Amino acid sequence: MKLQIQHVGKRFKDNTWGVRDFSLELTPGLLGLLGPKEAGKTTLLRMLATITKPTTGTIKWNGEDIEKNPFDLRPDLGYLPQGFGVFPNLTVNDFLRQAAAVKGMSAKTAEQKTEELLQQFDLTHQRNKALSELSAGERQLAGLAQALINNPQLLVLDEPAAGLNKKERENLNKLLSDLSKDRIIIMATSDPCHIDGIATEIAVIIKGELQRHSLSSEKQLVQYC
Numbered sequence: 001m002k003l004q005i006q007h008v009g010k011r012f013k014d015n016t017w018g019v020r021d022f023s024l025e026l027t028p029g030l031l032g033l034l035g036p037k038e039a040g041k042t043t044l045l046r047m048l049a050t051i052t053k054p055t056t057g058t059i060k061w062n063g064e065d066i067e068k069n070p071f072d073l074r075p076d077l078g079y080l081p082q083g084f085g086v087f088p089n090l091t092v093n094d095f096l097r098q099a100a101a102v103k104g105m106s107a108k109t110a111e112q113k114t115e116e117l118l119q120q121f122d123l124t125h126q127r128n129k130a131l132s133e134l135s136a137g138e139r140q141l142a143g144l145a146q147a148l149i150n151n152p153q154l155l156v157l158d159e160p161a162a163g164l165n166k167k168e169r170e171n172l173n174k175l176l177s178d179l180s181k182d183r184i185i186i187m188a189t190s191d192p193c194h195i196d197g198i199a200t201e202i203a204v205i206i207k208g209e210l211q212r213h214s215l216s217s218e219k220q221l222v223q224y225c
């Protein structure tokens with residue numbers, strides 16, 4: 001399992017660059033993508049999630065260019081967009097079932113996985129509520145559950161801890177630590193404390209450029225956190 005980001009850049013219509021010449025190679029583990037606001041985190045994640053295409057460079061999943069073969073990656077991909085809120089009237093249950101349908105899962109597998117995730121995220125009692133009726137933390141957990149519905153090998157998370165309280169964040173960190181043992185997780189955040197203790201690698205992005213990439217150690221993060 002390997003993700004290669006090779007000299008990737010993104011230029012917008014107004015000619016500004018959101019990401020420039022970004023290169024990184026990832027194997028299973030949790031990468032904390034750390035950067036201030038407007039650093040280019042979301043821009044990079046949207047390219048990894050095959051929502052937008054790079055202007056320069058190549059992204060390869062297990063050796064295959066995802067621009068040429070997006071359907072090779074999509075069944076392996078889970079994506080939590082930042083501040084998602086596109087379907088406020090959908091119930092939690094329907095939200096998960098819709099994600100499963102989009103990912104081409106059979107009805108039986110979708111039902112089993114929905115039950116499992118609702119329990120795992122303590123959302124069973126909320127399953128018939130609309131997303132707009134949930135607390136910010138619950139909505140974020142529902143978003144994570146939809147990202148995990150297909151047991152993805154590549155999990156791309158944009159500020160997943162936003163809106164979570166301390167207990168919810170601890171639960172999330174434990175879950176992500178477990179999940180990162182046999183898959184690649186990329187977790188973007190502007191808050192170093194959100195990746196403290198769970199990131200196996202850290203990449204710092206500033207003004208669209210990779211400033212530093214290192215294996216994480218608690219010592220490194222303590223100075224920020």
Ligand SMILES: Nc1ncnc2c1ncn2[C@@H]1O[C@H](COP(=O)(O)OP(=O)(O)OP(=O)(O)O)[C@@H](O)[C@H]1O
Nearest residue numbers: 012016017018035036037038039040041042043044
């Ligand atoms: N569609 C767009 N058109 C033009 N510029 C854009 C577009 N999307 C993002 N940008 C710019 O690209 C840069 C990177 O933005 P991006 O949203 O990727 O940063 P970020 O690190 O995710 O920030 P935040 O934490 O605030 O979401 C910013 O300067 C932003 O204004």
